[in-house]
Amino acid sequence: MSAESAPAADASALLRNRGFVGLLGYRVLAMLSYQIVAVTVGWHVYELTRDALALGLIGLAEVIPYFCFALFAGYAVDHLPRRKLGLFACLGLCATTLTLAGVAAGVLPAGFGGFGTLTIYAAIAVNGVVRAFLAPVYMSLFARVLRREQFARGAGVSSVAMQTGLVAGPALGGLLVAWGGKGLAYLVAAGFAAAAALAVVSLRVTEPPLPSERAPVFRSIGEGLRFVFNTQVVLGAQALDMFSVLFGGAVALLPAFIGEVLHAGPEALGLLRAAPAAGAVLVGLYLARRPLQRHAGRVLLVAVAGFGLCIIGFALSRQLWLSALMLMLSGMCDGVSVVLRSTILQLATPDHMRGRVSSINGIFIGSSNELGAFESGVAARLLGLVPSVIFGGCMTLAVVGVTAKLAPKLRRLDLRDLQ
Numbered sequence: 029m030s031a032e033s034a035p036a037a038d039a040s041a042l043l044r045n046r047g048f049v050g051l052l053g054y055r056v057l058a059m060l061s062y063q064i065v066a067v068t069v070g071w072h073v074y075e076l077t078r079d080a081l082a083l084g085l086i087g088l089a090e091v092i093p094y095f096c097f098a099l100f101a102g103y104a105v106d107h108l109p110r111r112k113l114g115l116f117a118c119l120g121l122c123a124t125t126l127t128l129a130g131v132a133a134g135v136l137p138a139g140f141g142g143f144g145t146l147t148i149y150a151a152i153a154v155n156g157v158v159r160a161f162l163a164p165v166y167m168s169l170f171a172r173v174l175r176r177e178q179f180a181r182g183a184g185v186s187s188v189a190m191q192t193g194l195v196a197g198p199a200l201g202g203l204l205v206a207w208g209g210k211g212l213a214y215l216v217a218a219g220f221a222a223a224a225a226l227a228v229v230s231l232r233v234t235e236p237p238l239p240s241e242r243a244p245v246f247r248s249i250g251e252g253l254r255f256v257f258n259t260q261v262v263l264g265a266q267a268l269d270m271f272s273v274l275f276g277g278a279v280a281l282l283p284a285f286i287g288e289v290l291h292a293g294p295e296a297l298g299l300l301r302a303a304p305a306a307g308a309v310l311v312g313l314y315l316a317r318r319p320l321q322r323h324a325g326r327v328l329l330v331a332v333a334g335f336g337l338c339i340i341g342f343a344l345s346r347q348l349w350l351s352a353l354m355l356m357l358s359g360m361c362d363g364v365s366v367v368l369r370s371t372i373l374q375l376a377t378p379d380h381m382r383g384r385v386s387s388i389n390g391i392f393i394g395s396s397n398e399l400g401a402f403e404s405g406v407a408a409r410l411l412g413l414v415p416s417v418i419f420g421g422c423m424t425l426a427v428v429g430v431t432a433k434l435a436p437k438l439r440r441l442d443l444r445d446l447q
Contacts, residue, residue: 047173057224063197064217093156101160105383117161118225124151129214167386180319183370187312252384264435275423307359325441331364336424343417
């Protein structure tokens with residue numbers, strides 16, 4: 029076999045690994061279910077209330093339970109059978125989605141008393157609890173179906189699958205609502221959740237032996253937090269991602285940019301929303317074939333700096349094609365960051381702590397997405413639309429500089445040192 033064909037052969041070997049393919053199926057199917065519900069429930073609530081505030085409360089109803097249960101979910105994944113937890117999480121997702129289908133069909137009431145959408149919000153809250161288990165189960169089983177030297181390439185393949193799901197899920201949800209109505213969309217989402225449950229329970233993987241004695245919950249969670257905050261490469265990678273998304277996220281302001289800066293129609297929103305994901309898919313395909321090993325820390329810092337520069341370029345653009353290009357390039361930089369951060373987490377985390385570390389990472393990333401949208405809105409109100417995005421890109425560059433200074437181990441990181 030030639031040296032040129034070796035990377036392709038290695039990448040295809042991952043797709044012949046039934047355990048890895050089954051695990052990807054579990055995560056993508058669960059994501060499709062969640063994304064279809066997210067699109068459908070927004071339409072559903074707005075039909076019932078005609079209130080924009082009610083749409084904002086959907087996110088709040090899910091995020092609060094997620095944050096409350098994330099650390100406990102990580103503890104459970106580290107101390108209980110992982111496939112069973114994944115099964116119960118997917119079945120919970122299926123049950124709440126069927127509940128929403130019942131509401132859409134008029135079989136179940138949408139609310140009680142003066143709360144006309146209480147049942148819907150309760151189902152979304154349960155989804156938030158369920159979602160807290162999905163990523164820790166995936167991360168802990170990822171390390172059981174691949175060898176350590178395959179982690180970097182596996183993270184690239186996983187990134188492609190996740191980004192594809194993020195694009196396909198909302199699009200499919202919108203088509204289902206338009207074609208067959210809310211009930212059909214919910215039922216399809218429930219089917220995806222049931223398929224995810226089947227995928228995870230049928231995985232051929234050996235799980236580590238359960239601890240003979242379970243540590244107290246809060247002491248065990250504290251152990252996970254101490255590991256993250258005392259491991260410079262892990263904390264640096266997570267903080268870098270969190271603050272770059274917090275300050276550099278321009279997606280929340282896209283409708284305003286389209287109307288006030290680019291003077292385009294609503295069709296431009298789909299193009300600009302898809303551009304970052306397209307960039308992330310392209311770079312994920314490349315990294316699946318040629319995973320990074322040398323100078324990983326420097327590449328991570330450069331990628332996040334590139335993300336900030338692309339956001340500044342997007343803010344300065346007055347042409348739709350250039351704006352889409354800047355967002356696609358930002359997605360490529362973010363794709364490098366996601367793959368490297370995932371690989372660092374997998375290689376640096378002890379097997380018995382993967383659930384807790386993954387849950388902490390989920391809190392970092394979840395908070396940055398939610399708070400980033402809030403920060404973008406406040407900054408736009410205070411500074412103006414274009415200056416606020418330029419400010420965010422500059423802050424991302426500042427975050428890179430501070431991280432490079434305060435986390436020298438991350439700056440000098442070579443992934444081969446972790447294997």
